[in-house]
Amino acid sequence: MAIKLKPVDVVTVGVGLTGTILAKELADLGLKVVGLERGGWRDTHPDFDMPHAHDELRYARRHELMQDLSRETLTFRNAIGDTALPMRQMGSFLPGEGVGGAAVHWNGVTWRFLPWDFETRSRTLARYGAGQLAEDCTSQDWGVTYDELEPHFDRFEYLYGICGKAGNLKGRVQLGGNPFEGPRSREYPNPPMKTSHVGAIYGKAARELGYHPFPAPSANMTRPYTNPYGVTLGACVYCGYCERFGCEMGAKASPQTTVLPVLMKNPNYELRTLANVIKVNLDSDRKRAIGVTYVDSRGREFEQPADLVLLTSYVFNNVRLMLLSGIGKPYDPAANAGVVGRNYAYQTNGNVTAFFEDKVFNQFMGAGALSMMIDDIDGDNFDHTGLGFIGGGWIGAASSGARPIDFHPVPSGTPRWGSEWKKAVSRYYNRAFGITTHGACQSYRGNYFDLDPTYRDAYGLPLLRMTFDFRQNEYRMSDYMTKKAAEIAKAAGASRMNVNPRTGKYSIVPYQSTHNTGGAVMGADPKTSAVNKYLQSWDVPNVFAIGASAFPQNGGYNPTGTVGALTFHALEAIKTKYLKQPGPLA
Amino acid sequence: MSESRRNFLKSAAALGAAIPAGAAAQSKPAPQADHEKQHAQHMRTATAAAQQRPYMFLSQTEAAFLDAAVSHLIPKDELGPGAKEAGVTSFIDQQLFGGYGTMARKYTQGPWPEGTPQQGYQSPLTPAAVYRAGIRDANNHCRKTYGKSFDALSRAQQDEVLKGLDGGKIELEQVRAQFFFNMLLANTVEGFFADPVYGGNRDKAGWKLVGFPGVAAVYTTFIEKHGVPYRAQPVSISDITQKIAQVDEHGHAIHVMLDDKAGV
Numbered sequence: 093m094a095i096k097l098k099p100v101d102v103v104t105v106g107v108g109l110t111g112t113i114l115a116k117e118l119a120d121l122g123l124k125v126v127g128l129e130r131g132g133w134r135d136t137h138p139d140f141d142m143p144h145a146h147d148e149l150r151y152a153r154r155h156e157l158m159q160d161l162s163r164e165t166l167t168f169r170n171a172i173g174d175t176a177l178p179m180r181q182m183g184s185f186l187p188g189e190g191v192g193g194a195a196v197h198w199n200g201v202t203w204r205f206l207p208w209d210f211e212t213r214s215r216t217l218a219r220y221g222a223g224q225l226a227e228d229c230t231s232q233d234w235g236v237t238y239d240e241l242e243p244h245f246d247r248f249e250y251l252y253g254i255c256g257k258a259g260n261l262k263g264r265v266q267l268g269g270n271p272f273e274g275p276r277s278r279e280y281p282n283p284p285m286k287t288s289h290v291g292a293i294y295g296k297a298a299r300e301l302g303y304h305p306f307p308a309p310s311a312n313m314t315r316p317y318t319n320p321y322g323v324t325l326g327a328c329v330y331c332g333y334c335e336r337f338g339c340e341m342g343a344k345a346s347p348q349t350t351v352l353p354v355l356m357k358n359p360n361y362e363l364r365t366l367a368n369v370i371k372v373n374l375d376s377d378r379k380r381a382i383g384v385t386y387v388d389s390r391g392r393e394f395e396q397p398a399d400l401v402l403l404t405s406y407v408f409n410n411v412r413l414m415l416l417s418g419i420g421k422p423y424d425p426a427a428n429a430g431v432v433g434r435n436y437a438y439q440t441n442g443n444v445t446a447f448f449e450d451k452v453f454n455q456f457m458g459a460g461a462l463s464m465m466i467d468d469i470d471g472d473n474f475d476h477t478g479l480g481f482i483g484g485g486w487i488g489a490a491s492s493g494a495r496p497i498d499f500h501p502v503p504s505g506t507p508r509w510g511s512e513w514k515k516a517v518s519r520y521y522n523r524a525f526g527i528t529t530h531g532a533c534q535s536y537r538g539n540y541f542d543l544d545p546t547y548r549d550a551y552g553l554p555l556l557r558m559t560f561d562f563r564q565n566e567y568r569m570s571d572y573m574t575k576k577a578a579e580i581a582k583a584a585g586a587s588r589m590n591v592n593p594r595t596g597k598y599s600i601v602p603y604q605s606t607h608n609t610g611g612a613v614m615g616a617d618p619k620t621s622a623v624n625k626y627l628q629s630w631d632v633p634n635v636f637a638i639g640a641s642a643f644p645q646n647g648g649y650n651p652t653g654t655v656g657a658l659t660f661h662a663l664e665a666i667k668t669k670y671l672k673q674p675g676p677l678a
Numbered sequence: 679m680s681e682s683r684r685n686f687l688k689s690a691a692a693l694g695a696a697i698p699a700g701a702a703a704q705s706k707p708a709p710q711a712d713h714e715k716q717h718a719q720h721m722r723t724a725t726a727a728a729q730q731r732p733y734m735f736l737s738q739t740e741a742a743f744l745d746a747a748v749s750h751l752i753p754k755d756e757l758g759p760g761a762k763e764a765g766v767t768s769f770i771d772q773q774l775f776g777g778y779g780t781m782a783r784k785y786t787q788g789p790w791p792e793g794t795p796q797q798g799y800q801s802p803l804t805p806a807a808v809y810r811a812g813i814r815d816a817n818n819h820c821r822k823t824y825g826k827s828f829d830a831l832s833r834a835q836q837d838e839v840l841k842g843l844d845g846g847k848i849e850l851e852q853v854r855a856q857f858f859f860n861m862l863l864a865n866t867v868e869g870f871f872a873d874p875v876y877g878g879n880r881d882k883a884g885w886k887l888v889g890f891p892g893v894a895a896v897y898t899t900f901i902e903k904h905g906v907p908y909r910a911q912p913v914s915i916s917d918i919t920q921k922i923a924q925v926d927e928h929g930h931a932i933h934v935m936l937d938d939k940a941g942v
Contacts, residue, residue: 141929142893142918142925142928142929142930143893143913143915143918143919143925143929143931144915146892146893146894146915147873147875147915148871148872148873149868149872149873149876153868153872154777154778155783160783161783161784161785162781162782162783162784162785162786165785168796168797169797170794170796174794175791175793177791177793177797177800178785178787179785179798180781180784180785180786180798180799180800181781181784181785181798181799183798286898286901286902287902288901288902288904289904289905292904327898328898329894329896329897329898329928329930330896330897330898330901331894331895331896331897331930332894332897333894340928340929341928451905452905452906452907454897454900454901454906454907454908456890456891456894457894457897457900457901457908458897458901462901491901494890495871495890496871496884496885496888496890497867497868497871497872500867500871500888508844508863509750509751509752509840509844509863509866510750510751510753511753511755513752514752514753514755514757514760514887515757517887517888518757518887518888521887521888521889521890522888522889522907546789547787548787597794597796598796599795599796599798600796600797600798601795601796601798
């Protein structure tokens with residue numbers, strides 16, 4: 093029997109990037125906010141202290157900072173009609189667990205999506221006509237435009253101290269930045285990162301081929317930075333242990349280094365860790381949430397009543413909780429009706445590994461977001477007429493740390509083991525680098541989430557089921573992008589290269605990116621979106637689902653910057669509209 | 679004395695004057711000559727201890743199989759020690775005994791159909807059980823084919839068996855041969871390159887092979903020295919916890935360079 097707790101104003105389900113920002117701002121207004129986090133507490137000190145912070149096996153291979161799959165995972169199949177099976181160990185993507193969520197172990201690449209991304213369908217139809225989109229493509233406009241989001245991108249970048257060079261200030265193209273980006277109201281809060289040897293070589297080659305290289309926008313601090321909340325981040329030392337690791341310097345923006353130090357001092361906020369929310373409770377007519385039910389680390393079940401329920405966990409759990417709780421109509425791909433679970437999308441990554449005989453790179457040095465990139469082949473930045481696909485992505489060369497268990501590239505054709513393999517590893521470990529082609533992914537009728545009929549979590553509840561595969565649009569795009577990347581590698585002087593566009597069925601085994609999107613997508617039409625343009629549930633208006641779960645399809649960028657902008661966008665609507673008159677906002 | 683040891687001595691002596699006094703506030707190292715002696719002593723002790731440590735999971739038969747198998751996957755050659763010399767069998771033993779071997783923090787509920795390659799690990803066996811079954815089956819195959827267990831075969835025969843397991847020419851009874859082989863290969867690479875605290879990468883053989891410096895130093899300046907090789911004596915976690923390596927105020931290693939150039 094659940095223990096009923098005293099009501100509060102706001103509950104956040106998940107205490108990561110989105111949950112901490114929303115909690116901080118709403119607690120500042122005087123609202124009582126409770127943060128429920130299924131994982132434990134963790135902070136820069138002592139959890140990421142040296143020298144244990146630099147343990148590749150523990151963090152990169154055994155995934156210490158990620159989700160405990162023994163309690164909950166998801167099931168996966170490539171297509172309707174296949175039997176989905178559980179993801180038993182980490183592979184393709186790495187969802188986080190614990191305070192800070194995946195924003196603890198991320199790399200820190202922090203983009204704004206293009207103005208085009210937010211109006212994918214209408215702009216594609218306007219420029220190319222309906223023939224450019226596959227018949228089963230369900231990509232759509234977001235119901236919000238870049239111009240509406242610009243102030244929110246700005247707020248997030250200043251909160252997280254993003255380091256970069258503007259390429260477009262109020263419509264004027266700036267030298268050294270990304271000339272394709274949407275107009276910014278002001279410069280980045282911090283200067284871009286230093287340029288590594290790889291970055292210099294890649295940038296020179298790309299420029300010679302007529303592209304517009306620039307340093308990637310980074311959440312690895314280029315100098316100590318005090319954000320608008322008064323929290324100070326340290327400076328990055330280019331140690332090369334970002335992705336999958338916590339930062340011992342407090343130099344990577346995360347909830348721990350930007351928001352939690354002030355949030356934890358606010359008496360209106362209460363954090364409960366090891367508290368796993370299993371359901372959002374609705375009233376009898378199912379139009380209003382009355383709170384959430386969670387189970388704590390002693391097995392006790394609690395009911396936490398709240399006026400406002402904010403779903404602020406990773407993509408998967410936002411969608412799963414809506415399905416488990418009966419918030420919105422589940423998506424049915426056969427009828428193409430219903431909304432919750434609709435438009436799951438991913439990232440279509442390819443790569444080129446470039447090998448050199450006459451250069452050394454010291455690639456074990458670096459930072460998560462230390463990259464040189466081009467954006468010429470992204471979004472609709474180039475003419476797609478006759479190409480048979482829409483979208484694109486950034487193409488870049490990173491120096492994000494070359495930990496040797498995962499990084500020991502050998503030219504294709506080298507045996508997988510034995511003396512020849514060992515020679516090639518020894519020869520090329522410091523003479524090779526990768527170029528990533530970071531492609532977008534459109535949404536399709538057959539790619540979606542629902543609840544699995546067979547497999548269950550530790551509480552006996554159905555797991556989320558993912559049905560996903562790439563389509564012709566993605567294969568063609570990846571092929572096009574990866575050919576461009578190979579041309580850059582050749583211009584850079586590579587003696588040999590491995591060229592790997594995205595081919596074959598999507599596999600959940602090799603790591604690709606933790607850039608899962610959709611399932612509770614936003615839009616202007618309740619028939620094709622689970623949440624409105626403010627990320628508010630159409631069906632249960634005191635529930636908001638915040639995060640990349642709202643992306644109707646995925647752009648060619650890492651999602652975090654846009655997740656941050658959507659968070660502030662939803663927050664503003666809650667503060668200026670919802671709290672004054674609780675109810676549907678659109 | 680090996681070439682790298684000679685270089686280390688030379689560079690350690692040279693660096694005695696070059697390291698700022700305040701740079702190692704946390705560790706308060708002994709003077710350089712003593713420091714080097716301590717380091718050498720420690721290396722001997724640690725190596726001997728690791729070699730003598732009894733296995734926690736593996737039987738003698740299984741350890742003999744792995745010693746032989748990993749010596750083919752990463753062989754000892756003119757470039758240096760291989761996986762066997764680097765203690766990869768010890769590494770695998772410890773991994774199988776612990777959370778990895780028992781699938782801690784992984785989803786283990788059935789049912790367990792084999793699934794498609796795209797669906798990944800679907801075995802009802804934990805990695806520990808995969809090794810147990812895989813080694814037993816592979817040894818049975820060897821006895822049937824050659825009249826001896828794997829470790830007693832000639833190098834050429836062992837090579838033939840491993841290629842058979844890898845290429846699918848040999849099939850095993852209780853686990854798919856390729857599944858077992860892939861796990862063995864992945865764990866061998868892990869054991870060769872992981873921090874020595876896990877029992878492999880003995881004497882940092884894996885790191886020395888590729889020039890990986892281990893626990894990082896502050897690279898803020900060196901990241902901009904394009905094309906200049908960074909050759910450091912690699913530093914492990916226990917070098918720091920045992921105060922054998924020096925650290926800065928944030929705990930980053932202060933690397934001793936192999937070519938007498940100051941680190942960072």
